Amino acid sequence: MYDKILLPHRFKAIGLVLFLPSLGLGLLIMLTDLEFAFLDANVLSLYYHPFMGEASWFKMVKNNLTNEIVAVALILAGLMVGFSKEKQEDEYIASLRLRALQEALWINYAVLLLAMVAIYEQLFFQVMVINLFTPLLFFIVRFQWALHQMRRHHEE
Numbered sequence: 001m002y003d004k005i006l007l008p009h010r011f012k013a014i015g016l017v018l019f020l021p022s023l024g025l026g027l028l029i030m031l032t033d034l035e036f037a038f039l040d041a042n043v044l045s046l047y048y049h050p051f052m053g054e055a056s057w058f059k060m061v062k063n064n065l066t067n068e069i070v071a072v073a074l075i076l077a078g079l080m081v082g083f084s085k086e087k088q089e090d091e092y093i094a095s096l097r098l099r100a101l102q103e104a105l106w107i108n109y110a111v112l113l114l115a116m117v118a119i120y121e122q123l124f125f126q127v128m129v130i131n132l133f134t135p136l137l138f139f140i141v142r143f144q145w146a147l148h149q150m151r152r153h154h155e156e
Contacts, residue, residue: 007084015080022074026133029070030126039065071132078136082143096150100143107142108135 028034042060049055086093111134115127 005083006089007080009085009087009089011080012084015077015082015084018073018077019081022070022077023137025070026074029067030130035064035066037064039069041065074133075136078133078140082136082140086147092150093147096146097143100146101139103142104135104138107138 025034041063043063043065045059045061045063047055047057048059048061108131112127112131115124115131119127
């Protein structure tokens with residue numbers, strides 16, 4: 001993998017510090033509908049279509065930003081963890097990274113296809129929201145596991 005598009009190694013630690021709390025908060029939000037009242041704000045909506053009422057473009061709407069802030073933090077942190085250089089970045093690690101990315105996408109789409117034929121209604125919408133984050137999560141887990149296996153093999 002062309003390493004010019006990887007972040008410097010120091011971003012991995014920053015990403016980990018942000019990733020774990022963001023993931024925890026994301027799960028808590030999903031399970032309990034948690035919202036922080038101090039994050040209520042009027043925000044610009046590019047397209048607004050209320051349940052009852054007229055749709056409009058570029059409208060100021062009242063929204064709680066808890067979901068958006070946690071989602072952005074989770075994505076940015078995941079990108080930092082997944083796409084930061086290792087201390088010793090070489091061609092073998094680049095090949096592990098590429099393989100982990102490919103496997104993560106295969107797994108993600110297999111789960112998505114299963115969800116499409118087996119899950120319906122509101123639960124399917126929740127699965128789709130979760131699916132925004134799973135490719136990155138699957139990639140991080142698979143790549144870190146591959147690195148762990150490689151390091152363990154070299155120690156033996």
